[in-house]
Amino acid sequence: MVPFMTGARAAPDGPIKLVALGDSLTAGYRLPADAAFPTVLERLLKAKGADVTVGNAGVSGDTATGGLDRVDWSVPDGTAGVILELGANDMLRGTDPKVTAGALSAIIERLKARGIPVLLTGMQAAPNLGPDYKARFDAIFPALAKRYGLTLYPFFLDGIIGDRAQHLDDGLHPNRQGVETIAARILPTVESFLGSLRQGATR
Template sequence: MIVLTAAALGGAAVHAAEGPVKLVALGDSLTAGYRLPANAAFPAVLERALKARGRSVEIANAGVSGDTTTGGLDRLDWSVPDGTDGVILELGANDMLRGTDPAVARKALETIVVRLKERGIPVLLAGMLAAPNLGAEYRARFDAIYPDLAKAHGLVLYPFFLEGVTGHRANTMEDGLHPTAQGVETVVAGILPTVEIFLDKLKPGR
């Protein structure tokens, strides 16, 4: 009986030693929580939602307002430390708003994905859609970036990060772009099932 109890305790200790799944949300102001308190930003709200569903997770906020895909690439190594189990990659909105050539954004995002994969860090790719006023050709090229990269690299994809936010006044700030606290809750409710799929791929059974 003593041996069995010790073994059980040992197993529990090993499980506890594993600790929570550590995610990094790498993004722009949509991740950072523009004009919102830290506890209302996307990573914090998502972490609470996952914990409420019994998930042991920690999500670091590596969002920088105004950041582009190339900016995210430039700071990748220090934004995603060793020991990170997975990354939620949310970049591209600022490239689109500036009318940056979609080829530039595609290359930067793909380089981020490849470099993380080389480090053994899986990526959940959060997609973005181009604004209608940028024209059909630009929209087609930009909107294709995310599904193309997801297919090419076997990524879990959430097609549109701002689903349920864009065009909904209560969910956006006066600028019509950034989510309100309610908007962030909407984002989290939408992306939550995809994040759980991602987590199950990282740590089966958790």
């Protein structure tokens, strides 16, 4: 396995260390630890032959601003890459998209300063928030990906929206089956992200 660089620091030989920084969708709300998104994703990656660990830095109820407040200690040194999944709670609270975009931008800048690449996962606003809010909120993620040259997975909940069988009884959070779908859908993008980390480590 090619050793990775985190800024000017070479990571020791061993698994590639990813961290999923997010909210309840990452944390595994009301699910056992083995059914949380980072654990399921790690299992799928290992099944494809990747020597990787995916740390769970999800906090239920967290907003993008909350993620910014804790990013420095939630992402330890030696992390090769971050899967950034925040924004859903901002949307549910009707937070001004400028605030959400600013907090996500600051998180990306903090990680960039540490030499840690980011895979950004997008979120989409519910239609009942109105077309103007939805347009402004949905535009946050592709705009940030373009600005910072990030790998973008357009919609974290792709494949489960509208399917009650893949949600808990609250209708908001994925159940075990829903997490499996989310992880399977994002898997090719994460594999591509890992490939970019390998290329960066050999430069």
